[in-house]
Amino acid sequence: MAGKELREIVGAGGGRRGLVRELLFVGIFGLFFPLSQAEVWRTGSVPAVFALMIPLFLVGPHVADSFAGEKERGTLETLLATRLPDRSIYMGKIFAVVGYAWVVTLLILLASLVALNLTGAGEPAAGLEAWLDVDTGPFVYPGFVWAAWAFGSIASGLLLAAIGTFVSLRSKTVRAAHQAMMIPLFILIFGGSFGIPVLFRMLPPASQTALLDRVETMSAVSVVLAAVGVLFLIDLVLLAIGLRRFRRDRLIST
């Protein structure tokens, strides 16, 4: 199921055109942004945030298409008439779209590393000199960036995918699903950026101090993993609800 979905995602828009879209993503997020804000990227904070955010942009359109698209194109009923269990259909679609986002996010991070190293942007030592410098070696992101990619991109991708399947299952057309998906997407992006600081300020001052003290004693990787752990818990709850509600009978009747 996931293999078919991946083929459809990469082939969407027709073979090479589909690949151009991915290259465009890598070009913008993996080359343009790192080179224009090289010094901040080298700290690792921006790539770590991007590793969490980019999957949202990648997952959104495809998850909206997952069920609404099958309904619109008249393929859903034939799919449901196969021996595939409900769980395989539901999880196959989610894994495919999250896996795709995970790989493209990795490509973006690798492209940004190559760009930063080759151009030497944001670094006193320029270009190939940095690569050839045996003392310092090439620039590599700190561990928490890789933790954010390895686990965080999956967690954020799963979050939107789980919400997106609810939307897609209830939408009759892909266009309606895309429009409806804008709401959770904005909530997740802006909620993450502005909502978390607001929630933090709502805590009593003593709790704020205690939390900050706790975070300061943790390594950056641990902070990322703790945040990702919370995201995974939310994902699990949403996926469990989604699986319970995903029934052939409901899909055909509606």
Added chain:
Amino acid sequence: MTTAIRAHGLTRRFGDVLAVDGLDLEVPSGSIFGFLGPNGAGKTTTIRLLLGLVEPSEGTAEVLGRDVLSDSQGIRERVGVLLENDGLYDRLTARQNLDFFARVARLGSNQRESRIRALLEEIGLWERRDDPVADFSRGMKQKLALARAFINRPELLFLDEPTAGLDPPTAVALRRELVSLARERGVTVFLTTHNLLEAERVCDRVAVIRQGRLLAEGPPESIRSGGERSLEVTATDLRPGLVARLESEPGVTSTRLEPDGRLVIELVEGTSTAPLIRTLVESGAEVSEARITSASLEESFLALLGEEEQAAGKVQA
């Protein structure tokens, strides 16, 4: 003889709409069963019920010995389907489409390759195997969708309008293939069609459904025999008063003279035609041809629907 499909009192409601109303069906294994009815009659819902895609509101059904409620996955493992839509993925190639469904059917790698090749060659699409389905004509898509339905060597095929969009030679070849599958391999075919000639040619049994209710079921001949027969006579020197005299003969329901000179005598089923021809000859008519015609399945089908409509009208009145 075993039964591939058995339904008893099968009913499905969608809110206030009664889509299938107490359907009783028995489809023998290895037969081709035609399921006929006008649009909105409940044919698609019946197929969905039999595939376990929707649950019955009342009644029971067994397909290949498995209950549609408790073992629908077991049913779907052993059947092939071609539903209203071709169900093909436009963004994938012909080969990728079949490969996906072959994987779903758990065919091994070697078996998958050979099966896909054999099917694509059979439908003449092997050369186009790596083209996206989006580039295919409607007929090509229909052929590919049929190939997909056959991919798991099903014991039972649900085919919804399988020849729609096919060119005449392909439609004929498909009908032959269906008959051969049923006769030689014992595959049961559950076929919905609007092409009554097709149903008459290939089906062992047909059922007529309207507004979710079964109107008639049996071999096509038995459905046809429900309608009237007629005697068409080409003759000259038909004397005045002869038509009226024929109408008074036992078993004759009506007579009419066609503009081309043919005399058509409508008969009740089982009426002997010999006394009528004798009457004609004795009255001095020069009979050059006499032909008995039975109502086609199409005429019988329309008659059944008409009767049902009248009955419904009476009930409402």
